[in-house]
Amino acid sequence: MRFTHEQFRELAAKHGLAVTHQRQVVFEAVIASHGHYSPEDIYAAVRRRVPSISLATVYNNLRLFIECGLLREVTPHASTLRVDGNLKPHHHLVCSRCKAVQDIEGDFVDFKRLSRQLPSGFDLTQPLIEVFGLCRRCRAKK
Amino acid sequence: MRFTHEQFRELAAKHGLAVTHQRQVVFEAVIASHGHYSPEDIYAAVRRRVPSISLATVYNNLRLFIECGLLREVTPHASTLRVDGNLKPHHHLVCSRCKAVQDIEGDFVDFKRLSRQLPSGFDLTQPLIEVFGLCRRCRAKK
DNA sequence: TATCGGATGAGAATGATTATAAAACGACGC
DNA sequence: GCGTCGTTTTATAATCATTCTCATCCGATA
Numbered sequence: 001m002r003f004t005h006e007q008f009r010e011l012a013a014k015h016g017l018a019v020t021h022q023r024q025v026v027f028e029a030v031i032a033s034h035g036h037y038s039p040e041d042i043y044a045a046v047r048r049r050v051p052s053i054s055l056a057t058v059y060n061n062l063r064l065f066i067e068c069g070l071l072r073e074v075t076p077h078a079s080t081l082r083v084d085g086n087l088k089p090h091h092h093l094v095c096s097r098c099k100a101v102q103d104i105e106g107d108f109v110d111f112k113r114l115s116r117q118l119p120s121g122f123d124l125t126q127p128l129i130e131v132f133g134l135c136r137r138c139r140a141k142k
Numbered sequence: 143m144r145f146t147h148e149q150f151r152e153l154a155a156k157h158g159l160a161v162t163h164q165r166q167v168v169f170e171a172v173i174a175s176h177g178h179y180s181p182e183d184i185y186a187a188v189r190r191r192v193p194s195i196s197l198a199t200v201y202n203n204l205r206l207f208i209e210c211g212l213l214r215e216v217t218p219h220a221s222t223l224r225v226d227g228n229l230k231p232h233h234h235l236v237c238s239r240c241k242a243v244q245d246i247e248g249d250f251v252d253f254k255r256l257s258r259q260l261p262s263g264f265d266l267t268q269p270l271i272e273v274f275g276l277c278r279r280c281r282a283k284k
Numbered sequence: 285t286a287t288c289g290g291a292t293g294a295g296a297a298t299g300a301t302t303a304t305a306a307a308a309c310g311a312c313g314c
Numbered sequence: 315g316c317g318t319c320g321t322t323t324t325a326t327a328a329t330c331a332t333t334c335t336c337a338t339c340c341g342a343t344a
Contacts, residue, residue, distance in 0.1 A: 018290070018291075020292085020341095029245070033279040038331090052292090053293080054292065054294065055293095055332090056293070056294080056332090056334085057291080057292055057293070059332065060291085060333095063333095081246050081261075093261075094146065095264075102261065102326090104160070104259050105259060106255055106257040106258065107255065108251060108252045109250060109251055109252070110252060111250070113248055114248065114250040114273065116248065117247060118235070118275075119235075121277070121278025121279075122235065122276070122278060123275050123276040123277075123278075123281045124273070124275040127275055128273075128274040129274070131256065131266070132270040132271070132272070133263075133266040134264070134265040135258075135263070135264055136261070136263025137263075139263065139264075139265045155305080160322080162309085163308090164323070180300095181300085195323085196325065197301095197324095197325095198323080198324070199322080199324075201301065202302095205302095285344100286343105286344090287321085287340100287342105287344080288343085289320105290339105290340090290341095291340075291341100292337105292338080292339070293336100293338080293339095294335100294336095294338105295334100296335080296336105297334070298333075298334085299332085300329100300330090300331090301328105301329080302324100302327105302328080302329075302330095303326100303327085303328070304327075304328090305324100305325095305326095306320090306323105306324085306325090307322105307323085307325100307328100308315105308322080309321080309322070309323085310320095310321085310322095312319090313318090314317085
């Protein structure tokens, strides 16, 4: 998935975001990077193209993108924000020890049964499911 | 689930932990509290019984308990550690916005299908699944 | 061109967590 | 009971991610 400037312009317009050079570069950095990166990682990548950019700008825009739904947040990481540019429906496989995240696909959740267990009012319109376990490396270590 | 001193002693012995007064109080505070509490919450509760206890001790012991498997970590919370004293198999329902966690039971995951998607070596012996959505309150706000 | 609102940059502030070092504790042998 | 040794706790400093503040900048519009 390669984002052209025009595509970002469209996306931003759709969500009512002003298009700035910094936003474009930040967004492209996230999309270009496959994986689940921290703001620091993205900051480092973006600095190569916009050396004067501030870390706060990266944070601001990531938060903005997440709010608007342009990006997803990868939540379970030990106390640090990660973002995910993969907007296709997928779930996450997380190593409880090293906190590495991999995407996982497949239709392994019975949403009918799940809905029956949900408390009233809970909204699962865009369910994201994170499955925890031990990755191969961490299992070997133990 | 009410933990007596003896039960904690046994548990600690089984995991090779020395039993100290502070540990006992911290552990009981977690078990007594239904919900998913932060170290600060637990610190506040424990101080009522051991006013001189230090926050670092709470952190140290929570970490220790998690490592030993006496407690589970509730990971997805926005950048702050939560612990879960419920050791029965269950999953978590997390509000993406306010980060509230509720326990959820039910057999809604097809582990056979899930295993087929797992990369080799990934260990799911104690799978914990977290399902994200919007809780009633946050949905109402939006 | 002058104005205005939002965006950015730099650095300070905050808040959670961890590290450190000294004091206290507790089990053990004497 | 008493000193010893390793462990635990306490208090506090340090660290790290993230957010805030505010002065400046930029782009759109009148």
